[in-house]
Amino acid sequence: MHRLLAFLSAALTVSATFITNDTTGIPSSFEYIIIGGGTAGLAVANRLSVNHSVLVIERGTDQRDDENINNPLIATAGFPPNICHGLGSMPPQVGSNGTKLRVQPVQFGNCLGGGSSINAMQGSRPTLAGMNALEALGNPGWGWDDFLPYMQRSETFTPPNAQQIERGASFNASVHGFSGPVGVSFPDPFLVPQVHSAAKETAESVYGVTPTQDMGDGFSGGHVGSMYYHIHFNETLQTQRRSSSAWSFLYPESQQRSNLIVLTEHIVNTIMTTNASTDGNITATGVTLLPSAGGDMLTLSVTREVIVSAGSVFSPGVLQRSGIGNSSLLQSLGISPVLDLPGVGSNFQDQVLLVNVSFPVSDAFQSDPNVTVNAPTLGLITAHATANEAFGDQGTQMISSAVRNSTSAADQVIASGGIVNAQSMELQVNVIANAYEIDHPLMELLFTVGVTLRLWAQSALPLSRGSVYINTTDPFSFPVVDAQYLTIDSDIEIFTRAARRLGLAASTPPFSDLINSTASAALGLPAVNASDDAWRTWALDHYSPAVHFIGSNSMMPHEVGGVVSPELLVYGTTNIRVVDASIMPLGIFPHCTLGLYGVAEKAADMILQTASKADPISLPSP
Numbered sequence: 001m002h003r004l005l006a007f008l009s010a011a012l013t014v015s016a017t018f019i020t021n022d023t024t025g026i027p028s029s030f031e032y033i034i035i036g037g038g039t040a041g042l043a044v045a046n047r048l049s050v051n052h053s054v055l056v057i058e059r060g061t062d063q064r065d066d067e068n069i070n071n072p073l074i075a076t077a078g079f080p081p082n083i084c085h086g087l088g089s090m091p092p093q094v095g096s097n098g099t100k101l102r103v104q105p106v107q108f109g110n111c112l113g114g115g116s117s118i119n120a121m122q123g124s125r126p127t128l129a130g131m132n133a134l135e136a137l138g139n140p141g142w143g144w145d146d147f148l149p150y151m152q153r154s155e156t157f158t159p160p161n162a163q164q165i166e167r168g169a170s171f172n173a174s175v176h177g178f179s180g181p182v183g184v185s186f187p188d189p190f191l192v193p194q195v196h197s198a199a200k201e202t203a204e205s206v207y208g209v210t211p212t213q214d215m216g217d218g219f220s221g222g223h224v225g226s227m228y229y230h231i232h233f234n235e236t237l238q239t240q241r242r243s244s245s246a247w248s249f250l251y252p253e254s255q256q257r258s259n260l261i262v263l264t265e266h267i268v269n270t271i272m273t274t275n276a277s278t279d280g281n282i283t284a285t286g287v288t289l290l291p292s293a294g295g296d297m298l299t300l301s302v303t304r305e306v307i308v309s310a311g312s313v314f315s316p317g318v319l320q321r322s323g324i325g326n327s328s329l330l331q332s333l334g335i336s337p338v339l340d341l342p343g344v345g346s347n348f349q350d351q352v353l354l355v356n357v358s359f360p361v362s363d364a365f366q367s368d369p370n371v372t373v374n375a376p377t378l379g380l381i382t383a384h385a386t387a388n389e390a391f392g393d394q395g396t397q398m399i400s401s402a403v404r405n406s407t408s409a410a411d412q413v414i415a416s417g418g419i420v421n422a423q424s425m426e427l428q429v430n431v432i433a434n435a436y437e438i439d440h441p442l443m444e445l446l447f448t449v450g451v452t453l454r455l456w457a458q459s460a461l462p463l464s465r466g467s468v469y470i471n472t473t474d475p476f477s478f479p480v481v482d483a484q485y486l487t488i489d490s491d492i493e494i495f496t497r498a499a500r501r502l503g504l505a506a507s508t509p510p511f512s513d514l515i516n517s518t519a520s521a522a523l524g525l526p527a528v529n530a531s532d533d534a535w536r537t538w539a540l541d542h543y544s545p546a547v548h549f550i551g552s553n554s555m556m557p558h559e560v561g562g563v564v565s566p567e568l569l570v571y572g573t574t575n576i577r578v579v580d581a582s583i584m585p586l587g588i589f590p591h592c593t594l595g596l597y598g599v600a601e602k603a604a605d606m607i608l609q610t611a612s613k614a615d616p617i618s619l620p621s622p
Ligand SMILES: Cc1cc2nc3c(=O)[nH]c(=O)nc-3n(C[C@H](O)[C@H](O)[C@H](O)COP(=O)(O)OP(=O)(O)OC[C@H]3O[C@@H](n4cnc5c(N)ncnc54)[C@H](O)[C@@H]3O)c2cc1C
Pocket: 035, 036, 037, 038, 039, 040, 041, 057, 058, 059, 060, 107, 108, 109, 110, 111, 112, 113, 114, 115, 116, 118, 119, 120, 121, 122, 123, 124, 266, 267, 268, 269, 309, 310, 311, 312, 314, 315, 318, 475, 547, 548, 549, 579, 580, 581, 582, 591, 592, 593, 594, 596
């Protein structure tokens, strides 16, 4: 306690956040300890440390000066490998012949900023129908109207300039924020205007969608528009920079916190807890950690809360090593169960992506002098279509009955560890089918600009469910991460149709005029009028992860496998919260990052509200 007070009074004279990889000089106790200095973790840390002592523990390094991360024009020109870009693998996933032979990577961020330091910076938001589905799953307070202000609080949106507007960018000021830490803008300059307008026209005719004013207004129905990015303009450098979580909430002069210590190159092993008190809940008292390079285990104490923010791939393992999870799994690994919470690691999911269609441009393509061989691919047209738009008048009815019929697959999903009971499947199927019936998009189509023109199709609300679990107590070993891609029939049916739409877009003018006419055949794309079987085979042999991993500590009712409450508290604990993509039970974020900042802002609000009502836990004197 003395050390803490000494530190706090010393800190009053120091205004900057202290970032260090050395534990020797830091206090032994904090009000809050945040596990993971990634996308959501640094955002929460920023808000709590305004007037509380906070420690962030990040496994990776501080890559503040890495141009491969900071410069979006380099970062998007083919994803240069960098020290922050982690890579694991999944057990083989399903292919067209039904055998599980398709090896898929697991990509993740591994430095300050986490995924936001390595991702493609594509900005998007959930829709009104999506947020309302999340609320309907048993999460009061998470509907669109409640959530939009938190997304606005996080951002500073830069409206498009005259040239960007002329080339098709537009926005709706009433849904944006203009004084938050995260810079969001359209790329400048907007490259190759003829591709932008051709892509929009083709999307309109293939999908029957119309342009909306803003991709982030919670739109009703389908639409097409220019995508914004998590990038901002740095006045000092006079150039565009990545708005990572670190460059938004941690590094800038305006965000310094005397109450915040960020410890890098240390990995959290476990959360220490007390035995259950009379009300049956357990309380976190600290964490155990060790240097990422190996070394002695240390312990640090916490007087208010532990916030788990290690991301969908790693947060389940932190809880599992701490005895929180499926007790029989933990016992088989020699871990003493502390809380039997079988949902930890289940309900894991990812959207599915077809990125393999990369077309050489045709002679008709008027080369933009700014597009060079290594041109960045900033600048996307994105279209979202509802089932009726994509498949005609009966589309919604067809899709919603296929989705509702998926309850018959519950046993299969339970057996693979994707859900904990049939009731979970029933509840999720119901809110997803309802969302489609209102007007939730069924799929996303993306058109890129560059020396090759790429068309991507991505699923929206997949039903296939997998799992993440540890198979050893070693905190350094990679968990078993299994997305169970496309294992539910309705997902395959939707994706088969999405693939055909992609083929149709590739052969529909004016976009098709810009690509080499022999390209589709050369890439093995089936003919637009080929059989469903031909398209299904192609889709199953070419899909890849969207890398939007969610759900492994889902926010939903305890009895259907939920891990956290709508307050993001781990069920059965008084002071362990999870704040990262793992809490999201449904794929309602087309791309996760901007939505996750909203989650972090809302979480910080709830945590501070709790703090305003309670004193810190008093620790036994050392
Ligand atoms: C290649 C790629 C491209 C993507 N493209 C986009 C895109 O264009 N747009 C978009 O919106 N989204 C995109 N995403 C998804 C998005 O980046 C992620 O969903 C998001 O960053 C996840 O945030 P998080 O806070 O849940 O976890 P992370 O940001 O992953 O943060 C977790 C942090 O915890 C640390 N950590 C893990 N375990 C421990 C431990 N035991 N102890 C201490 N620290 C630990 C990790 O190193 C990491 O820094 C992409 C993701 C990837 C991987």
